[in-house]
Amino acid sequence: MDLRRLIIERKVIVVLDPAVLNTPADDFYSRFGSSIESIAVVAKAPSGRTYYNSENARQEKEYSDYFESYASLGDQLGINVYAVINAFSDEWFGQDPMYKTIDSEGNAIHTHVCPNRKEYWHYLSEISKEVVMKHAQGVILTGLSYINSRYCFCEHCRKEFSEISGLPADFNFDDVKNNPSIWEQWVNWRKSKISEAVNHITDEVWSVRKDVYIIPTVYYDMEVGGIKSTLELFGQDPLELVNLTGNLAIHINPWSPLLPDTDTQEYQDLLQELSFVKDIFVKGYSATIFYWGPISEQELTILSKLSDDLNIQNIFVYPNYPASYARWREAHLGIA
């Protein structure tokens, strides 16, 4: 779809990434600055490298001022700039034996890190603090999940869960899956790690700037079982996360390429499953939609109707698939 059309669409906040749109910030704002209120810009890429000068992370040399130039100029123009941070999707630390995430058979997914490492939460906090000090008005945390329900069996996780559950240290995934009470412990324990990570990042960021939005993204994927899988596969509890930050972005169908037409039963089922956003609004909190992929007119129409039906104001759109999407998708669907 025409990027220009997408950028000036009333409801859409486009997520800019130099890998997709390598336009200098001044050119971009001179073309679109008067048509937009907000923009999102990738600050930390799936490679683990940053698009700004970081004291903590490695930088992507080619684009080392991309985020910073968009954020500072946007700030001068009165445009809200959201920084997108790939949280547990980090290929740099994913290769590191200390942080890698593995299943019970020892298979590692090197594009992601274990979500259960306090040192790494702290690292993400430092990155988040940097971007808000460089004029970001909000931080969008993507890749904020476990790979799927079979993760994580790194040494650290194995030891901790074996103590919680009473299972022997060499337990495997079937021992968890086949025992309903242990399965429940597994689901709740993994959920608590994602929530603790978000809590840690939020506290740290608000200690330096209280006026910024922290927006955790959660996966809602129809083909892997909808809202039940958000918790059971990915370890994300939307209401718990929104209680921590006051904000939430629901990433619609990250692993399934199609959206249901608005006149179908499937669409009604989708609305029903997402009706929990009412509880978010009742508390005075905010919810948005997040979407990635080379979006078509038809998909935009469906997302726009969905946001209207749910009373959601904004849709963040990353207008392509991330570089390692094929590998990410296979891993998250458990077909790798």
Ligand SMILES: [Zn+2]
């Ligand atoms: Zn782990």
